Amino acid sequence: MASPHPLQPDLCSDHGGEHPTIWDLPNIPLGLKQEWLNLETRRHFLGRGAKALAWAGLASILGRSLPRALANESSSAPLLPHFAPKAKRAIYLFMAGAPSQFETWDYKPGLSSMFNQDLPESVRGGQQLTGMTASQTRFPVAPSFYKFAQHGQAGRWCSELFPYTAKVSDELCVIKSLHTEAINHEPAILSITTGNMFPGKPSVGAWLSYGLGAINDELPTFVVMISKMPIQVNVQALSNRLWSSGFLSPEHAAVALRSGSNPVLHLKDPPGVDRSVRRAMIDGVNDLNHQLFDRVGDPEINARISQYEMAFRMQTSVPELTNFSDEPSSTWDLYGPKAKEPGTFAYNCLMARRLAERGVRFSQVFLRSWDQHNNLPTNIKILAEDSDRPTQGLIADLKRRGMLDDTLVIWGGEFGRTVYSQGALKPQDYGRDHHPRCFSMWLAGGGVKPGISYGETDDFSYNIAKDPVHIRDLHATMLHQFGFDHERLTHKFQGLEQKLTGVLPARVIRDILL
């Protein structure tokens, strides 16, 4: 009888084929067999000591990827868009920590006359607050310390914090009615990066990599850059669960470029090791991996082979990518002098353009420290000054090179902030607590209507007054611009057709699309 299962594990010598195992038995559901495999592994690990360690490691890999193997995933060949895409690539400027909407994109002139008045109870509607402000006796209204003025042909009200971005205001589509469930950073940032507040789901960039594949095989499809902070206040850790491939093949996870002068570690061949030696070594490792794949059939082994190959190719593609000497002098006028300093937000914006030019599908640039529970007027200005000019530079640079039409640029954080001050309210000093009920983001390029706003909040930017946009809707819209119907970009896992937008209804925001 042929092997009943492609993964029939020849894991241990005592199952060397002489004795029938559970895999040979008919009428046993696969789930039970899988359970057996897991228990068997544990038993052997405990019973056989050190020698079992290596096998346990392998088994844990197998255990993790079993569902995928059972689903008989053929290969990592990309799918195809459901319809012709408008966007080829995206650059996501992620303002981690959640910038306040009041000082940025949700202009509320009516609040200036309400300084220090109590937020009406009816507005708050009995909402449960975070532990950080729940015990406050008062919820005094804090108007924006920063002034707004109209810019561009569209006459958009822009904050004085963003004098540069205001210059490209006509390129932006500001959405003021985003909302999310999570009121704390980790679940909120997971929700907006992966569509789910529990870790383990693929990030947006991983879904795009899975669906579209690479434009340039010499570089990763999905790149993450974490920027040096001009100020470090209430900084949350970022980790690779925000850019993981989840249950998709690991090659769809982002490659995180480091913020030092050496963006990828160990990329240079050591002295005395030339390319041919390195090639021979990788061929040897690949050969071993192919043998293992032939034996156990786990597609994750192929993913590992492809990662070795990617690293090898990056040895030549990354030095060219990171060598900015071919930039015209106008680049530095656009992004500002900080763009020459590796790891800064400005440097990363320029890098994002270079990645986009070379075909990287999704670049996510993180800038942290927007979590301004106190000292907001001082700290938000420092962050705005760090990011404003390169943000405008990126938009203008993409535009002049003819790349903005098919590059979707996204700016925003994980939730909004409260209209009331956290802690003492002074005219020039206040803080704002987390607020998931509404927040602002902007999109530019990639087939999104320029120069418009979408959605409205109430007078206190506390509740949404018109056209709510759940982050699921944002995700559905992003996928749509890449040619995907979010209902049909799926991957079977744990018995479900998993998708970025999850099981609750999501809609493409057609009103903002060209």
Added chain:
Amino acid sequence: MISYSKFLTLSAALALVAISPQLGAEPATFATRVAPVLEKNCTGCHGENKQKGGLRLDTFAHVMRGSDDRVVVKAGDFSTSELHRRIILPASDEDVMPSDGKPLLSSADIALLEKWIAAGAPATEPFDAPALARLPITSSAAPDYRPRLAAATALAQKLGVRLVPRSIVPTDGLILRTASAPTQCTDAVLAQLAPVADLIVEAELARTKITDAGLASLALCPNLQILDLTQTAVTAQGLGALHLLKNLGVLNLTNTAADKTTAASLKNLPSLHRLWLFGTPADPVIAKPAAAVVK
């Protein structure tokens, strides 16, 4: 930098025709918007020749009559309409329509049917339909790639480039992709793509070794809509060969030697609506003395 509008004023000789939203001008009715969606997706099995389940969707009367056992469109309420229920199911559901793995309806088509049903499923009166996409990328950009895709893929692989479908819609055409090894893409490579030239709707040729000689090969791609020649050795003179490309809408000449005579070379391209000249001698910012540019 040069913007489209600046370029227009710069060169009156270049007659660029803006895309007219002609399709959107027609009122949305069953005949103009709904019937084409049904024809594209449904009437192969539910039409004049075949009537699976006794259902025909090829005329208004048939649509409203429904199948042998039920009404499929409940005027005014798409959420209880069987037609709607079937088309929004996930691909894996055995009830999903179209069945047998055929491409499902796009979100845009579903939204259109929703609007029509919600408006009371009118027979002839106009209803409030989502606007049609304004971009010139239409459903029939090139001949059906399916019979030739394997050969095209193999040819591209042999030449060190890639030809990938723009979408699962077989008439959306192929993208010529070179970013993995741009320097391998030469004029000779382009010349050898002649057998699949009519399938190519977009050519990504930035940083390739293409010269004016290669433009002559591109001129034989009648369905080419988007052409990126960033940082290649093409010249304004060679661009004249592109006059045959009646569908070319987007042309990127960033960092090329395109000069002031470019406009004359491109004047016969009726569909051109996006032209990028950053970093070229034709870019007025570059053409000015350096001192005048400093901000």
